[in-house]
Amino acid sequence: MAVNINNVYQTVLVIINKDNRGYITPEEFNRLAALAQNEIFESYFNKQVAYESQIEIKTDFSDPVLTNSEKINVFYANATLSQSGTTFTFPTDFYKLGVVNVDDVVADLVSHEDLKFITLSPLTYPVKTQPVYALVEGGIRLYPSSITSGVTIDYLKKPFNPKWGYAMPTASQIASGVPNEPIYDSTVFNPATDDYNAIAKSYDFRLHPSEENNLIIKILSYAGVVIKQADIAGFAQGKDQQLQATEQ
Numbered sequence: 001m002a003v004n005i006n007n008v009y010q011t012v013l014v015i016i017n018k019d020n021r022g023y024i025t026p027e028e029f030n031r032l033a034a035l036a037q038n039e040i041f042e043s044y045f046n047k048q049v050a051y052e053s054q055i056e057i058k059t060d061f062s063d064p065v066l067t068n069s070e071k072i073n074v075f076y077a078n079a080t081l082s083q084s085g086t087t088f089t090f091p092t093d094f095y096k097l098g099v100v101n102v103d104d105v106v107a108d109l110v111s112h113e114d115l116k117f118i119t120l121s122p123l124t125y126p127v128k129t130q131p132v133y134a135l136v137e138g139g140i141r142l143y144p145s146s147i148t149s150g151v152t153i154d155y156l157k158k159p160f161n162p163k164w165g166y167a168m169p170t171a172s173q174i175a176s177g178v179p180n181e182p183i184y185d186s187t188v189f190n191p192a193t194d195d196y197n198a199i200a201k202s203y204d205f206r207l208h209p210s211e212e213n214n215l216i217i218k219i220l221s222y223a224g225v226v227i228k229q230a231d232i233a234g235f236a237q238g239k240d241q242q243l244q245a246t247e248q
Helices: 005-016 026-052 064-075 112-118 171-175 209-226 230-246
Strands: 076-080 087-089 094-102 132-136 139-143 151-157
Touching: 005 026, 005 209, 026 064, 026 209, 064 076, 064 151, 094 139, 112 132
Parallel strands: none
Antiparallel strands: 076 151, 087 139, 094 151, 132 139
C-alpha cells in the first residue's frame, strides 16, 4: 500500500501557488513530506491505545480499532536475526518488536532484573524449549546462551522517507517550449541502494491510501511556515482539526 507522492506534491503546489503567494522546491517538499509521514506514523500507536480503551460497539467498517490496526499492519514484517557477539541484532528498518521465536517456539520477554534471579538457579534457568529474551541496545539477548540460530521476529518496520524525484529539461526541450522547471521522474527509488541526495527517482509514501488527504494537510501546515504564509498554515491546521474530529 502506498500514497502516490506526485499526486500529493502537485496538490500542495496548486494550493500554495494560488495568487503566486509562494513556492517550495522539491528538496523542501521532500523534507516536509518526511516530517508529515513520520508524524502520522507515530500517531497510530497513541490512537490504538485510546481506541482500545473505549467500550463502544461498532460495526466492522466503522470500528476505529480495526481501521487503525489496518493502517499499522502496512508496516508488519518478519525477519531472521543474525547473532553478533551475544546479541541478535534487529533489521535496519526495525521500529517496534512483536513476537520472538526460536525454532518456532515463542520466547518470553523478561526484564534484566528478573533475568538475574531466573539464571541463578538450575530449576529456573531457561531451556531451548522454553527460551526467554531481554532487550538490549540494537537487538535482543536470548537464553539459554546455547541458542545461536533459528531466531525470527515479527516486528513493525519504520517507513523509509518519501522522495519526489525529478530531472531538469534539456536545452532543446526548453527551446521547444518546455518550462524550465523540474519534471517528475517516476523511476522507482530504492532506499537500500540509491542516494537520497540525487535528484532523480521517486519513492511513494508508505502509508495507507486513506492518508493522502492527511498528508496534504500536514505538509501544507509546514509549507505555510516555510513560505511565510500564515493563512495557508492556518487553513491546514483547521483542516487537520476537522480531520482529527472525524476520527474520534
